[in-house]
Amino acid sequence: MMRQAEAGLFSVRLHVVGGRLGAAQLGAIREAADRFGRGEVHLTSRQGVEIPNVREDSLSALKEFLAPSGVGVGVCGPTVRTVTACQGCRVCPSGVIDSPALADAVDHEFYGKPAPHKFKVGVSGCINNCMKAEENDAGVKGWIEPRWTGSSCTFCGVCAAVCPTRAITVSPETGSLVIDRSLCIGCGDCITSCPSGAMSEESRGYRIFAGGKFGRKPFLGKRILGVLTTKEEALAAIAAILEFFRAHGKPRERFGDTLQRTGFPALESYVKEKAGLP
Ligand code: SF4
Numbered sequence: 460m461m462r463q464a465e466a467g468l469f470s471v472r473l474h475v476v477g478g479r480l481g482a483a484q485l486g487a488i489r490e491a492a493d494r495f496g497r498g499e500v501h502l503t504s505r506q507g508v509e510i511p512n513v514r515e516d517s518l519s520a521l522k523e524f525l526a527p528s529g530v531g532v533g534v535c536g537p538t539v540r541t542v543t544a545c546q547g548c549r550v551c552p553s554g555v556i557d558s559p560a561l562a563d564a565v566d567h568e569f570y571g572k573p574a575p576h577k578f579k580v581g582v583s584g585c586i587n588n589c590m591k592a593e594e595n596d597a598g599v600k601g602w603i604e605p606r607w608t609g610s611s612c613t614f615c616g617v618c619a620a621v622c623p624t625r626a627i628t629v630s631p632e633t634g635s636l637v638i639d640r641s642l643c644i645g646c647g648d649c650i651t652s653c654p655s656g657a658m659s660e661e662s663r664g665y666r667i668f669a670g671g672k673f674g675r676k677p678f679l680g681k682r683i684l685g686v687l688t689t690k691e692e693a694l695a696a697i698a699a700i701l702e703f704f705r706a707h708g709k710p711r712e713r714f715g716d717t718l719q720r721t722g723f724p725a726l727e728s729y730v731k732e733k734a735g736l737p
């Protein structure tokens with residue numbers, strides 16, 4: 460919760476995982492805002508809800524009032540914060556992964572646990588990246604990796620034309636097609652546009668980004684590891700990333716700054732070994 464500019468008042472941040480609330484929970488929050496605040500709520504930039512204008516002597520009563528509805532109070536300080544997530548393949552037609560399921564799993568394991576500084580996790584269900592994975596200490600995107608089968612290819616060049624990052628080079632004269640995996644952003648457009656079925660899915664799953672942050676000194680997180688194919692692998696990767704941060708981060712140092720010192724290869728090696736990942 461945040462101490463407000465006005466003396467004696469607090470803005471109480473609630474624990475809302477992935478921006479999901481049931482209708483009954485919304486009703487409880489509305490009533491709490493009436494009873495303990497001034498009848499208004501604030502929606503935060505990380506999908507959360509805050510009840511502002513709560514008097515210090517009402518904080519305990521507010522928590523007790525909300526508890527039966529399953530709405531808790533958010534954490535602050537050097538801890539793992541509430542996870543953000545889109546609706547993923549549960550709802551969104553573009554979704555590749557079940558973002559809320561991973562958000563719930565991360566929240567269950569790590570929410571409120573200590574870290575050298577705040578540690579944020581965000582999950583985007585696909586490459587459209589509505590949850591801005593690279594702005595998080597650990598970010599996740601749904602990802603589709605293509606596989607080319609030369610025997611079915613007519614070298615029409617459609618896949619190269621639709622690829623948003625020019626990751627594909629087609630050479631009809633030599634009968635070759637090269638996918639530059641370092642440029643591929645896992646959109647799957649080459650697969651859906653291939654008229655002959657020569658481009659298919661090699662893997663579908665979770666891509667991990669580490670070390671991102673926003674605020675005063677923004678830094679975009681970088682991609683580590685290969686495509687992880689299960690929620691459990693993604694969870695293990697995030698666990699190992701957090702362990703690495705605890706081992707190498709200085710107090711009050713954001714993870715992105717830690718990685719500037721250690722380098723990303725050190726993190727990647729650690730995560731691969733600890734979590735047994737590709
Ligand atoms: S990131 Fe993808 S799956 Fe998630 S809401 Fe955006 S378009 Fe849908």
Ligand code: SF4
Pocket residue numbers: 607611612613614615616617618619629636652653654655656657658
């Ligand atoms: S779109 Fe399909 S058939 Fe055409 S070049 Fe690409 S892989 Fe080959």
Ligand code: SF4
Pocket residue numbers: 603604605618621622623624625626627638642643644645646647648649650
């Ligand atoms: S998946 Fe997307 S980015 Fe990757 S090669 Fe295919 S079209 Fe290009």
